[in-house]
Amino acid sequence: MSKAKLLQPDLILGDTILGLNQEMLDHYHIKGLVLDVDETLVPLKKSHVSEELRQWIDQIRQETPIWLVSNNLSESRIGRIANSLDLPYLLGAVKPSRRKLRTAIRAMELPVPRVAMVGDRLFTDVLAGNRLGMFTILVRPMVDSAVAARSYPIHNFEVWLSEKLGVSLMSSQHKFMKLHKKRKK
Numbered sequence: 001m002s003k004a005k006l007l008q009p010d011l012i013l014g015d016t017i018l019g020l021n022q023e024m025l026d027h028y029h030i031k032g033l034v035l036d037v038d039e040t041l042v043p044l045k046k047s048h049v050s051e052e053l054r055q056w057i058d059q060i061r062q063e064t065p066i067w068l069v070s071n072n073l074s075e076s077r078i079g080r081i082a083n084s085l086d087l088p089y090l091l092g093a094v095k096p097s098r099r100k101l102r103t104a105i106r107a108m109e110l111p112v113p114r115v116a117m118v119g120d121r122l123f124t125d126v127l128a129g130n131r132l133g134m135f136t137i138l139v140r141p142m143v144d145s146a147v148a149a150r151s152y153p154i155h156n157f158e159v160w161l162s163e164k165l166g167v168s169l170m171s172s173q174h175k176f177m178k179l180h181k182k183r184k185k
Contacts, residue, residue, distance in 0.1 A: 002166075003165050004162075004165045004166035004167050005130070006127055006130050006131065007122050007123070007126060007127060007130070007162045007165060007167045008126075008130070008167050008168065009122075009126045009136045009137060009138035010028070010116075010135045010136050010137065011024070011028065011116075011135070011136070011137045011138070012137075012138045012169060012170065013137060013138065013139045013140065014140065015139065015140055016139055016140050016141075016142050017035070017040055017041060017053075017056070017118060017139045017142070018052060018053065018056050019139070020060075020118065020137065020139070021060075022059070022060060022063055022064070025060075025063075025064055025116070028116070028135060029114060030064065030114060030115070030116045030135055031064065031065075031108075031110050031114040031115065032064060032065045032066070032067075032105070032108040032110045032114065032115040032116070033060070033064055033065070033066045033067070033115070033116050033118055034066075034067050034068075034069050034101055034104050034105070034115060034116070034117050034118070034129075034134070035066060035067070035068050035069070035118050035119070036068075036069065036070060036071075036095075036117075036118065036119030036120065036121070036124070036125045037068050037070040037072060037078055037081055037082075037089075038070060038071075038072055039120045039121075039141035039142050039143065040118060040119045040120045040125070040139060040141070040142065041053060041068075041081065041142060042081055042142060043142050043143050044143075047076075047077050047080050047081060048080075048081075048084070049081060049084050049085060053085075054084075054085065057085050057087070061087075065108045065110075066087055067087065067088050067089065067090070067104035067107065067108065068081070068082050068085075068087050068088070068089035068090070069089070069090045069093045069095070069100050069101055069104050070089065070090070070091050070092075070093060071091075071092070071093050071094060071095050071124060072091055072092075073091060073092045074091070075091060078091045079091075088104075088107065090103060090104060093128075095119075095124040095125060095127070095128040096123065096124055096127040096128040096131060097128065098128055098131055098132045101117065101128055101129065101132055101134070102132065105132075105134075112132060112133045112134055113133055113134065113135060114135075115134050115135070116129070116134060116135040116136065116137050117129025117132075117134045117135070117136050117137070118136075118137040118139060119137075119138070119139065120138070120139055120140065120141040120142075121154075121158065122138065122158045122159070122162050122167070123158050125138075126138055138169075
């Protein structure tokens with residue numbers, strides 16, 4: 001598999017995780033979710049989830065099992081977030097390592113291609129998911145509005161390098177919305 005293919009998400013949301021809905025998951029035949037935590041669910045300096053995220057989790061989990069898998073080593077931070085959402089979690093994943101992703105998928109008892117890895121980072125979340133054969137979804141990072149004005153050099157570098165390697169990072173959410181509107185007519 002080429003470097004570009006390893007970094008190419010199957011779906012680029014163009015929004016935070018809150019823009020992902022059950023209709024999209026059904027369209028792509030996704031039966032389970034593995035979610036990154038830092039900046040995918042919660043801004044990096046925060047350890048409390050928003051009410052909006054809590055409602056999103058409650059809605060999605062009705063049809064789709066969810067696991068949290070984080071590179072973060074802080075049991076207190078990741079544990080607090082996972083417990084507040086009543087979700088199973090694994091920390092210290094060392095993504096792009098696949099080991100803890102496999103553990104979460106085995107616990108869901110689902111085929112690997114039917115589980116999506118959802119995250120905000122290309123070189124950890126997307127790369128790990130693609131290496132394992134999961135469906136990968138890239139979301140915009142959840143950032144603290146007080147910090148949002150500052151740039152995110154790691155994200156910017158990942159995007160720059162990925163594009164140099166031939167990865168297309170145009171939002172595919174727009175394509176999904178157009179396709180769905182045609183079907184409803």
